[in-house]
Amino acid sequence: MADPQAVASTIKEKFPEAVVEIVEFRGEVTVVVTPESLLDVARFCYETEGLEFNHMADLAAVDYWPEEPRFAVNYVLRSMTHRHLIRLKVYLPDAKPVVDSVTGIWAGANWPEREAWDMFGIKFEGHPNPRRILMPFDWTGHPQRKDYPQGYEEVQFSFNYDRVQAKKPHPEE
């Protein structure tokens, strides 16, 4: 079963309520599923004969701020036996960016999920080691969110001295 559309319709048949839509763009098929059913769909993709998505190529989070639902998590799945690819996608609201962890299925999702937590603040429930990975452990905020400033220090002049001074990092004590 090399045709991704056929894979997508197999998933749609099995989970008619969970699949929100099937998008095809430039030959890549994306199956958008609800966050609650992600784990079931992922396990179905992993176990079912003929699908056997045993390799997770990529896990990436996206921030669509200020749109709502704000976040999306993409899982690019690949089958080493059949060589087909499909992308699962879940949309998560700003108020509750929580989705089940797939580390129980693909152990290699461990660090990519930690990265998504670190950079976007998306919680993966059931992750064995849910800590920051790239940023320092005491960092506040999630740098790759669109409302996180990219950098640039405001120049301190006499008219804005106090405002800039208050924002400068000081040691806590």
Add this chain to the structure above:
Amino acid sequence: MTLSPYQLTHATEIETDNETVEIALEQLRGLVSNDAFTGDTMLLNMGPQHPSTHGVLRLMLELDGEEIVHCLPDIGFLHTGIEKNMEAKTYEKALVMTDRLDYLNNLGNNLTYCMAIEKIAELDVPLRAQYVRVMLTELQRISSHLIWLGTHVLDLGATSLFLYTFREREHILDIFEACSGQRMMTNYFRPGGLWRDLPEGFEKMVRDFLAYMPGKIDDYERILTKNPIFIERTKNIGLIPVEKAINWNLTGPALRGSGVNFDIRKAYPYSGYDHFEFDIPLGSNGDVYDRYLIRMEEMRQSLRIAKQALDNLPDGPFRSDNRKYVPPPRSELGTSMEAVIHHFKLWTEGFKLPKGEVYVATESPKGELGVYLVSDGGTNPWRVHFRTPSFVNLQSLGWVSEGYMVSDLVGIIGSIDIVLGDCDR
């Protein structure tokens, strides 16, 4: 004051502040075995300034004597926010940042990012550009493997080979310099083709190198392949079983060392790889020695591909003539108003891509390099995500190294072949 688990081994803190140690130990609970808390095993910090960690990798080791009980990699020391910074640049300007990811595979990173743009834009790439891309990325693969070989055996105690491999790598860098003006941060592939056509004398440089290199690879093999010390240090060390290799999403030589026949160049041919004949070397045991043999054979196969690409290099344009994405040639600017407009638009505003998202993967020297590119219809990428082989492969280091000696660990790190710029981004 709180400490991260990894700040534990700061010697003065341990002696002076028992409370700090208690807090730090508590954070390690669950990640290391309980023996570490009773003092039956030792916690040892390795890196980030350790020469065998190939950059700024930090490892928290739990040791029972000299045997590794647990190994916790700690990364992020080289995090530079490349993905975030690319969102603030136009598509073409963001290309320079891809060079800095895996700084031993610049052209491969350029290629993957350009292919993602070309896929969204449905931009055609002339055959000549595709062949040049293949040839140069294969030379890049050899140069990356040469660095891997030199540093890997340097860790294991063979000093002289390091000098030999860097000598050979210099020839490849000379070729890149002739093409792009830069030895490392080449930025030579552009969306739609190449920055400029190949320089004069390029063919002779590559032909000389193709004639020169096979003998050198034989030399390396003569030094290492049957060397009893090398075999002792690498055979049956760092075993990766097939099921675990797939489950932990390993790619590249780390996966093929276990005997899984998966190479993106063969499985999903891109940039005209289906026009070339080459073999995918496979291992059987999945140990450090197998991964060494695979990389040595890959160098030979890369020479083979580069030779075919050079022999069959087609004539023709070196970049697409789609003026919406590719700047017009200099000669047109004096005579064509349209060319001036396109030139101005491309260098001020940049081009716009249709709305959509793609995932493009190529086979980098270290494994699968993927780019997930989201376009919102504007001139800047909305989101660029790099699925880098070092990042995904490195997470396996913990379980692969368990049960081996500390001295084997440096061999295992080398055999996974990481670049921390690629890992931390």
